[in-house]
Amino acid sequence: MHRLLLRGCALLILALVPLTWLHPLFAADHSSLYLPLILHSGRVPVAAAQAHWSAPIAVSPRDGAVWVVNPDTDSVTVLDAEALVPLAEVPVGQEPWALAIAPDGRRVYVLNRASGNLTIIDAATHQVTTTIAIGSEPGGIALSPSGRTAYITLTTADDVVVLDTERLTSTTRVAVAPRPYALAVSNDGDRSDRDEHVYVTHLLAIPRPGGAEATDDGRAGQVSVITADTSQHVQTIMLPPDAHGFPNLLTSITLANGRAWVPQTRAAPALPNRLTTTVFAAVSTLDLVAGMEDRAAYLPLNDQKIFGSPVNQPIAAIPAPDGDTLYVVLAGSNLVEAVDISDPHHPQLIGFVAAGQNPRGMAISADGQRGFVMSYLSRAVTVLDLTSVTVVDEVPVTGETLPPDVVQGKLLFNSGTNTRMARLPWVSCASCHPDGGTDGLTWMEPDGPRQTPHLWNSGQTGPWHWSATFDELQDVEDTIHQLQFGLGLAPGRDPLLLGAPNAGRTADLDALAAFMRHGTRAPTMPHPADETLATEGRRLFTAARCNTCHGGSAWTSSRLPGAAGTLDPDGNGMIDAALHDVGTLNAQDIRGATGFDVPTLLNVGYTAPYLHDGSAPTLEALLDSGHPDPNNAGNGLTDAEIAALITFLRTIDTDTPPIDTAP
DSSP states (O other): OOOSSOSSOSOOEEEEEEHHHHOGGGGGSSSOOEEEEEEOOOOOOOOSSOOEEOBSEEEOTTTOOEEEEETTTTEEEEEETTTTEEEEEEEOSSSEEEEEEOTTSSEEEEEETTTTEEEEEETTTTEEEEEEEOOSSEEEEEEOTTSSEEEEEETTTTEEEEEETTTTEEEEEEEOSSOEEEEEEOOOSSSOSTTOEEEEEESSOEEOTTOOTTSTTSEEEEEEEEETTTOOEEEEEEEOOBTTBEEEOOOOOEEETTEEEEEEEEEOOSSOOOTTTSEEEEEEEEETTTTEEOGGGOBOTTOHHHHSSOOOOEEEEEEOTTSSEEEEEETTTTEEEEEEOSSTTSOEEEEEEEOSSSEEEEEEOTTSSEEEEEEGGGTEEEEEETTTTEEEEEEEOSOOOSOHHHHHHHHHHHOSSOTTTBSSTTOOGGGTSGGGSOOOOEEEETTEEEEOOOOTTGGGSOSBTTTTOBSSGGGHHHHHHHTTBOOOSSOSOOOOTTSSOOTTSOHHHHHHHHHHHHSOOOOOOOOOSOHHHHHHHHHHHHHTTTHHHHOTTTTSOOOOOSOTTSSOTTOSSSOGGGEEOOSOOOTTOSSOTTOEEOOOOTTGGGSOSBSTTOOBOSHHHHHHTTTTOTTTTOOOOOHHHHHHHHHHHTTOSTTSOOOOOOO
């Protein structure tokens, strides 16, 4: 399709174009970066057998219509791909996250993450025909070649649901490693589903044997392989660390011609944590025949010698129908990056094309001529001409339902291109807090090793940071300066932390705080297999006085003891009243001798590892240590009691009735 070596193409224009011409927001960097711009035409043969993968946007094989989810308005929209106009917006469940279109184009399956169900739409009439319960926090859906089987990840239950799409019943659940997220199903073209494989990414990197937290090689990315005929987990493909850290945030996987592509944000938690050494955008290429990563075909997107410009949050990598071009969707850079992979071991940059705000996925027409990008926060589909790598149109697909300040905060939170948020687009808030959650990592910071907290109920859990160094959410202005090297959202010199309040300094800083307070949603946790054991665990929670530190509606005793700006009378930079010593001081800690702020237990079953330094890899390890008094009396729990307590802990979400704080 797009190639540096012309193969029957009509036109080649090769020019050096300043990066600022391609994306004006990069202009704030004073160094000159240049990218090749390649434009040419030519028709592409259509692949005979198309694999299927989970995505928020898809093109119908029946009529070419484009279907896209609208997570914030609980709907999906279908577009006429020729006229580029919406045909219908269809209400579905809560927070539709992914969809799949049947091979005959007659059905559209919409996976609703917040409501935990699957909506089935008649594609011809645009009417919902069925809604069925699936389970907690479904993340991705992909179909077998025949369409008779759907595979669905349950991200908080660590399962893959195998669904019979004719009977609309689950045939089995396959237990996999934590945080299953995206998946893809192979298609060898023989019209049989039985010999295919299902490839499942796990969103967060897993600990390596012998690896340590807060190190650049302590973790690895993981892809699980399931057989279609037996629904058995048969293989694990590991993505090891390299000089840029380890693969994390594995948000998608796509397949073509015996290869797979897995975009990622590589993390390097050890010091020094500079702008260009903390996170790194990349795409791993898997050799599916060998069952391993093909390191020679690895795409280091932030290697400026190869790709010209730093980018942020690669979230999808879509192969062209002929397999010669890969289109990488860059959620934090508002771009699609086109890469020539006709020689996979010598990838070449084709160029960048602007997408809308926070693009989350892309689908390509059957002839390879057009791309359709889900521009999530533009509430639109951006239409691309792939022969010239240019924007054709941006088609609105839904309205805005969020308050203006939350929308503005969400844009800032997810942006790596706004120089006020980051000096260059290496990093964004979402690099460590995807969708307001956690990257699951322990970072070396000025205070010592610190586990990334989630933001799901941040409005209830002040003060913030493990050493209680923030007394208002607007204090993230300091994070923007210190970790993202951004100019900041407020003018002038910042007040000392815990000094004069940051609230009210600018509308944008208040908007970012509003998003953190109101714009994120805590995941739903699965119901326990043994309700009796969970009930006993809830009783033990009180009997063992866990509610001394973790009671109340926020599942923490941590509270702001007064108004912002008045809480540090001794000037040590910490809110001392919020700190509790539970014997977890680390030799690498700079702060922590007097204790740490008590974390919330909301979704604690989903946020391993534990403690401020990530030193407890599991809840079992945490309680086996004797927490909260590991160095003295311990917790007095037997193995059976620990098992019951953990069963309860893994159920805690916003629907769990709170337990009052013990006096």
